[in-house]
Amino acid sequence: MVNWTNFDALDSYQALKNVQAVDVRKVMSGESGAKRVKNYSVPMAEKMAYNFAAKAVDDDILAVLQKVSDEAELTEKYEELYNGAIINTGEKRLVLHQLCRGQLGKDVVVDGVNKREFYQAQQDRIAKFANDVHAGKIVNGKGEKFTTVVQIGIGGSDLGPRALYLALENWAKTNHTLKMQAAFISNVDPDDASAVLNNIDVEHALFIVVSKSGTTLETLTNAAFVEDALKKAGVDPSKHMLACTSETSPLANNDKFLDSFYMDDYIGGRYSSSSAVGCCVLSLAFGPEVFARLMAGAHAADETAKEKDILKNPALLDALIGVYERNFLGYATTAVLPYSQALSRFPAHLQQLDMESNGKSVNRFGKKVDYVTGPIIFGEPGTNGQHSFYQLLHQGKTIVPLQFIGFKDSQIGNDVVIEGSTSQKKLDANVAAQIVAFACGKDDENPNKNFDGGRPSSIIIGQQLNPESLGALLAHFENKVMFQGFVWNINSFDQEGVQLGKVLAKRVLAHDTDGALAVYSDLLEI
Numbered sequence: 198m199v200n201w202t203n204f205d206a207l208d209s210y211q212a213l214k215n216v217q218a219v220d221v222r223k224v225m226s227g228e229s230g231a232k233r234v235k236n237y238s239v240p241m242a243e244k245m246a247y248n249f250a251a252k253a254v255d256d257d258i259l260a261v262l263q264k265v266s267d268e269a270e271l272t273e274k275y276e277e278l279y280n281g282a283i284i285n286t287g288e289k290r291l292v293l294h295q296l297c298r299g300q301l302g303k304d305v306v307v308d309g310v311n312k313r314e315f316y317q318a319q320q321d322r323i324a325k326f327a328n329d330v331h332a333g334k335i336v337n338g339k340g341e342k343f344t345t346v347v348q349i350g351i352g353g354s355d356l357g358p359r360a361l362y363l364a365l366e367n368w369a370k371t372n373h374t375l376k377m378q379a380a381f382i383s384n385v386d387p388d389d390a391s392a393v394l395n396n397i398d399v400e401h402a403l404f405i406v407v408s409k410s411g412t413t414l415e416t417l418t419n420a421a422f423v424e425d426a427l428k429k430a431g432v433d434p435s436k437h438m439l440a441c442t443s444e445t446s447p448l449a450n451n452d453k454f455l456d457s458f459y460m461d462d463y464i465g466g467r468y469s470s471s472s473a474v475g476c477c478v479l480s481l482a483f484g485p486e487v488f489a490r491l492m493a494g495a496h497a498a499d500e501t502a503k504e505k506d507i508l509k510n511p512a513l514l515d516a517l518i519g520v521y522e523r524n525f526l527g528y529a530t531t532a533v534l535p536y537s538q539a540l541s542r543f544p545a546h547l548q549q550l551d552m553e554s555n556g557k558s559v560n561r562f563g564k565k566v567d568y569v570t571g572p573i574i575f576g577e578p579g580t581n582g583q584h585s586f587y588q589l590l591h592q593g594k595t596i597v598p599l600q601f602i603g604f605k606d607s608q609i610g611n612d613v614v615i616e617g618s619t620s621q622k623k624l625d626a627n628v629a630a631q632i633v634a635f636a637c638g639k640d641d642e643n644p645n646k647n648f649d650g651g652r653p654s655s656i657i658i659g660q661q662l663n664p665e666s667l668g669a670l671l672a673h674f675e676n677k678v679m680f681q682g683f684v685w686n687i688n689s690f691d692q693e694g695v696q697l698g699k700v701l702a703k704r705v706l707a708h709d710t711d712g713a714l715a716v717y718s719d720l721l722e723i
């Protein structure tokens with residue numbers, strides 16, 4: 198059995214307090230910088246690498262971070278998780294999303310059901326369904342093929358699958374495996390559903406209602422909105438709508454749907470892209486083989502996350518450096534900066550993943566912790582961000598650790614040499630230049646043009662964004678967030694903080710309001 202101890206009760210916490218800080222500007226300048234770029238790199242799954250040369254760490258600090266990992270039993274806790282312990286203490290649930298993508302340890306059997314087999318069986322059912330749709334065996338009321346798939350969901354039932362779809366859309370077109378166009382409806386703002394419906398051919402569209410709980414107001418409202426639109430268009434909704442939910446939800450086993458696919462309570466919404474939640478839309482859009490490749494990449498990263506040596510375990514190392522920055526260097530935020538347009542929604546997915554998981558103030562046992570926990574996450578793709586918020590990142594009063602992501606090859610492969618370089622080369626040159634500019638700064642007599650530098654960053658580098666590398670990227674961040682939650686001794690797998698606003702919105706709609714709530718609802722004349 199592992200020990201669940203608060204971070205500040207560890208000997209290594211005290212040791213971290215006493216380490217000699219590293220001056221990023223100094224160590225990244227000249228030869229020392231070149232050495233660090235070469236040496237401070239850890240291989241990741243799917244031929245990617247996590248390079249942390251420009252982070253404020255050195256061999257001494259890394260040795261203490263290894264002690265934190267050992268003392269807090271981080272990889273042992275991961276082992277407990279994938280072997281089926283009740284890691285989600287708040288909701289008394291197992292945490293099994295990794296099992297959707299492969300067997301990591303022992304069989305996990307709950308109420309006689311082998312969970313890996315259950316998740317695999319759902320994937321197989323979805324694969325058969327998707328293949329039948331693509332082959333024209335499952336068709337619309339007029340006997341015609343479906344061409345579009347629309348996911349209706351919010352939060353984890355939207356962000357991850359949407360980010361993954363966008364990440365692979367152009368790759369799939371280029372590799373002739375885009376089987377159906379996908380669209381997403383999430384917001385209860387009627388303009389969201391209306392705009393999507395206006396843009397598609399509803400007669401040839403399949404709609405997946407995705408809600409683990411089957412009770413989310415926005416999703417149920419949008420499902421009814423779409424149902425209404427289909428009826429008005431003279432289309433039978435039961436031939437066009439699917440459900441993806443848990444077997445115990447109000448949406449389960451409902452004749453209203455053409456078919457239903459299941460996940461369960463042991464997979465948190467923000468971790469559900471690997472379950473039926475992501476599998477349905479991605480298998481319909483790209484084909485089941487592509488989804489299987491995505492899962493293979495994620496599984497490879499899950500295997501790497503078992504390594505006890507932090508220099509062989511990029512997710513663990515990334516997590517520990519993040520903790521050091523958060524708790525000892527006092528950095529409150531992290532920017533996610535993919536130099537890849539395909540990853541345009543990946544920062545939004547990571548925002549939910551990280552902030553909903555680790556935005557907590559009490560430990561696993563409900564006791565307040567005396568140290569800070571999860572950082573604020575934001576981000577946009579480069580180079581666009583450079584012309585927007587990088588000013589603050591370079592010269593602002595707040596130091597923001599930066600998480601760059603970059604690839605050597607484009608997805609579409611169409612490029613032009615303009616003034617001696619391709620656009621891809623320009624993209625890569627920009628990310629390299631930014632890392633050095635942030636780290637080393639630039640002295641100038643004019644204070645307005647002076648750059649202090651000393652701004653830490655890391656980069657994940659891959660050859661190309663494809664299903665395998667994307668899967669590995671997804672799992673890398675899930676595992677990073679998990680390890681950080683273990684260090685902070687918090688429960689990363691519930692989200693009670695989301696509930697209060699939901700309850701109050703229901704009260705406003707029911708006119709059951711008092712005090713400030715009444716004033717606000719009057720103001721909005723609801």
Ligand SMILES: O=P(O)(O)OC[C@H]1O[C@H](O)[C@H](O)[C@@H](O)[C@@H]1O
Pocket residue numbers: 351352353354407408409410411412413416466467553692695
């Ligand atoms: O999939 P659902 O049950 O509809 O939940 C959708 C989302 O809503 C909640 O408010 C949670 O904060 C999210 O973690 C969840 O992903």
